[in-house]
Amino acid sequence: MVNGSPLLVGDGPQGGRPEPARAAPGPVPGGLHEQLRPFMPDITTEVVRAIRTEIPEYARPMDDTYMHVVNRGVEQALTGFLARLGGAGADWEPVRATYQHIGRGEADEGRSLDTFQAALRLGARVTWRRVSALVEAEQLPRQVLAPFGEALFLHLDEMAAATTAGYTEARLHAAGELQQRRSRLIDLLTTDPPVSAEAISDLASAAQWPLPRELAVVVTDHALHPKSGRPIVPPEFLTRFDEQPGRIVVPDPDGPGRARAIAGALPGMRAVIGPTVPLREGARSLRWALDGLELSRRGVLPDTEIVSCSDHLSTLLLFQDEALIDALAQRRLRPLRHVRSPQRERLAETLLCWLQSGHNASEVASRLAVHPQTVRYRLRQLDEVFGPALHDPAAQFDMQLALHARSLRPSGL
Known part of the structure; x- marks a missing residue:
């Protein structure tokens, strides 16, 4: 139908691509x-x-x-x-x-x-x-x-x-x-400060996108796989791959089958999914996902699978301001700098494991796959290096934060 008219209407616009040449029919009798x-x-x-x-x-x-x-x-x-x-x-x-x-x-x-x-x-x-x-x-x-x-x-x-x-x-x-409307909708859902619910609802209707209660934003390094083309995602996902990193808005991400659908759409691709948030808080999910993607690129977070920010909240928190972590390490771990490598790395590893294990030397030995006596020897060395600070609860907390950040950084101390 054309504007309510079925079949044929003679006043339509002309143009369009030319059709391929076709063989003419056989001779038709004159008249x-x-x-x-x-x-x-x-x-x-x-x-x-x-x-x-x-x-x-x-x-x-x-x-x-x-x-x-x-x-x-x-x-x-x-x-x-x-x-x-x-x-x-x-x-x-x-x-x-x-x-x-x-x-x-x-x-x-x-x-x-x-x-x-x-x-x-x-x-x-x-x-x-x-x-x-x-x-x-x-x-x-x-x-x-x-x-x-x-x-x-x-x-x-x-x-x-x-x-x-x-x-x-x-x-x-x-x-x-429709894709243009959906691209604009992604921008609207992830803008900060958030826009009104009415504005989101109006554009979602124009984009033929049912409004969910919650959403999560996935960011991708799709340009790393140029031969594979753009990811193929379920139609209810909003996508934008015309810029780097790519963005995917997943409606109701905790619903049945959603995790499987995301993983199936992005096989082998570096991607990070932000936290599940209310509809008008997509900017937060995007911000955390971008932070996670940067940490994945640096090797702090995994880069061989889809990373969920919800599984790495403490790491995201630690790396919100790395200058603070550096300052904390400078204050609490400075004594280790006077120990020669590789002994310095072994003592740092033992100290972190000891703090994480509740000061249980036997558990430290098991986790590090060394003899318990080796652990006790290293602990005596640590006591000599740090002195009373090693037994100060506040200093122990700071040390654990700084050592954990150090263990995640490829460059270490």
């Missing part, structure tokens, strides 16, 4: 189009009746305007066919433009082309049947059947091709507009 012209009103009536009867989508007996357009469309199709039979000079471009316009209209109405193309095929069958009956009644010569049939089905094929071209063009255009 055939004039012989057929007197029968065209009856054929038109029968085609319209068949379409209304056999295709429910076109059966609107109470809609006079609609039925007028159906009649007009069928009449125009048959008139155009007669014009083509009349000679090689017939201009196909206006007919092509009409059918491209119809295809665009069907796409704008959100329908597939199946119904329209069924009407085309039905019209061709009825026309062929009526002309065959005229031949049997000796009102037309029998030798016209073969070239007539060839010309009819070529005309049908070209009408279908023009309709498909217009339909495809409109679908691509609509998809582009």
